Amino acid sequence: MAADALPRTRLFIDQPLSPGGVAALDGDRAHYLRAVLRQGPGDGVLAFNGRDGEFLAHIETLSKSVGTLRMDRQTRCPANDAPPAPWLLFAPLKGGRTEYVVEKAVELGVGRLVPVFTRRGDVNRVNIDRLRANALEAAEQCERLDAPDVADGIDLQKLLSDWDPARTLFVAAESGVAQPLVTAVTASAGKPVAFLVGPEGGFDQQELDALRRLPFVVSVGLGPRVLRADTAAFSALAVWQAAGGDWRSADGDARPPNRT
Amino acid sequence: MAADALPRTRLFIDQPLSPGGVAALDGDRAHYLRAVLRQGPGDGVLAFNGRDGEFLAHIETLSKSVGTLRMDRQTRCPANDAPPAPWLLFAPLKGGRTEYVVEKAVELGVGRLVPVFTRRGDVNRVNIDRLRANALEAAEQCERLDAPDVADGIDLQKLLSDWDPARTLFVAAESGVAQPLVTAVTASAGKPVAFLVGPEGGFDQQELDALRRLPFVVSVGLGPRVLRADTAAFSALAVWQAAGGDWRSADGDARPPNRT
CATH class of the missing domain: 3.40.1280.10 (SPOUT methyltransferase, trefoil knot domain)
Structure with a gap:
């Protein structure tokens, strides 16, 4: 997949992320995906957590206030060598x-x-x-x-x-x-x-x-x-x-x- | 007058400014001084025009939509040596x-x-x-x-x-x-x-x-x-x-x- 075909939706998910892994969506994010962005199972998102880089994921389940993402592959590595942020x-x-x-x-x-x-x-x-x-x-x-x-x-x-x-x-x-x-x-x-x-x-x-x-x-x-x-x-x-x-x-x- | 006692009101006046000179206030500025800042004759303002530096002035006349400022003294010289602005x-x-x-x-x-x-x-x-x-x-x-x-x-x-x-x-x-x-x-x-x-x-x-x-x-x-x-x-x-x-x-x- 070319870089410009990555999904535009990008979510901070405060859970461990790894290839093939599953992450739960909190109520706010489930609502945002479903009611604001009109997305559903199968739609792609990018997920990051501040530790594990960034992952291409898809929505596996989504209901009114809960849902899950499945990580497909890592799209960016953690920036371990980043200079200290001001x-x-x-x-x-x-x-x-x-x-x-x-x-x-x-x-x-x-x-x-x-x-x-x-x-x-x-x-x-x-x-x-x-x-x-x-x-x-x-x-x-x-x-x-x-x-x-x-x-x-x-x-x-x-x-x-x-x-x-x-x-x-x-x-x-x-x-x-x-x-x-x-x-x-x-x-x-x-x-x-x-x-x-x-x-x-x-x-x-x-x-x-x-x-x-x-x-x-x-x-x-x-x-x-x-x-x-x-x-x-x-x-x-x-x-x-x-x-x-x-x-x-x-x-x-x-x-x-x-x-x- | 110490620098910190200069008036806080500062107006762009698109007219020639010189010590002792008079400048007319347009309707917007006359209204602003009178109705918003509740100022009147004798109150001080700073005036600048982009050419002659900055002047300490006082309100000489002020009515609903017209007024005049009298320049008392120059407070800043024109910045003739300023580098070109981006x-x-x-x-x-x-x-x-x-x-x-x-x-x-x-x-x-x-x-x-x-x-x-x-x-x-x-x-x-x-x-x-x-x-x-x-x-x-x-x-x-x-x-x-x-x-x-x-x-x-x-x-x-x-x-x-x-x-x-x-x-x-x-x-x-x-x-x-x-x-x-x-x-x-x-x-x-x-x-x-x-x-x-x-x-x-x-x-x-x-x-x-x-x-x-x-x-x-x-x-x-x-x-x-x-x-x-x-x-x-x-x-x-x-x-x-x-x-x-x-x-x-x-x-x-x-x-x-x-x-x-």
Whole structure:
């Protein structure tokens, strides 16, 4: 079967996947296949679980809220040699912009998403289940082999006090001296990193002072214009992937490189 | 007056601006100041026109649909030495994503926005007046000194037949061999460039073949994941600014550098 004849439907299935094996569909996915996509037994899908690569499968059974997939063959191997994926720590935003940040961050290869509550943030709670569903959906669509973690929301101070100092924390600078983003991320290629983006109102002075005192924090500059928080978040991730991550391969073929 | 005490309201005023001079407010801006922001004579605003820098001004007169601003002093000089701004050519998208692309592209310093109609595009007309208003609003908010041009929509073939070959046209590759984005844009720093991003359904084969034959076209790769069209658009612009544009200055201070 040619690569372009693979099914367009792609599902994250959190179960072991192997050639010939069977995986159960949960209620949401069974409903999605049957009622939204109007699919039934025999129709093909692609399945991935973040560990075993990707499989061409077909629907074996499907009823209203349950179903099973049978794996036919492996279509992509696990990406065991993938560089460490960057994390994104972000203050939740108003008006659907949080969902947009999640979608874009997943496409841009984020490994972990952490909602962070700050003093000037204007959103003080998030619906984590919804963000996790957004992240899975984006992972299914962008042909990732894994789905990023979406952590529970956490206060900035608590997050910083438990931080692993081996992971560089880039903070999008709103003022003061900072390294150009491309310089900072190029120097961190292949190392564990995270980006912290504050709320639209910015960090307050105490938060900025606390951040600057931490040895693992690097302030990065995102140019002379004032960026909205969502723009800063995915600009940082895009520049990371381009200059320090997995967009650097000489063959810029946009198809998944390990499709078999 | 300290820089942080400048007024938050910032307006694009398409008239000559000079110290002591007066500029007329159009109906929309007079209404916005009076009815939305509840401002009146004596209140301060910042004004810019894309040519004369930025001025601190105050409202001299204001009624329902007319008004005048008096310029008090220049707050920023014209950015005469700015590198050429990249252009973005994009197939219009559904569901508010076009407006989002415009907002982000303006924040990311685009010089010209061109809606492009392609064979597989699922939006065949755009409201140019609305896009121009979106672009002005984003320019006002992100502290740019200019507002980008928003061109009328144009068919891809016509656009390419009239293209100035001195301007490199980067095309986000969906398949085939392509240069890594960061390599391509670093090599084009300081030169006129444009990015072309297709519709969600991609370019069709004839369009791709036509693009590849053009000497000014460079295919660029945006990594192993499948990006949505909006993600590709602002990722390309962010990487351009970071690696080839105005995010490279050693002082990453995010405040406008030429604020006086």
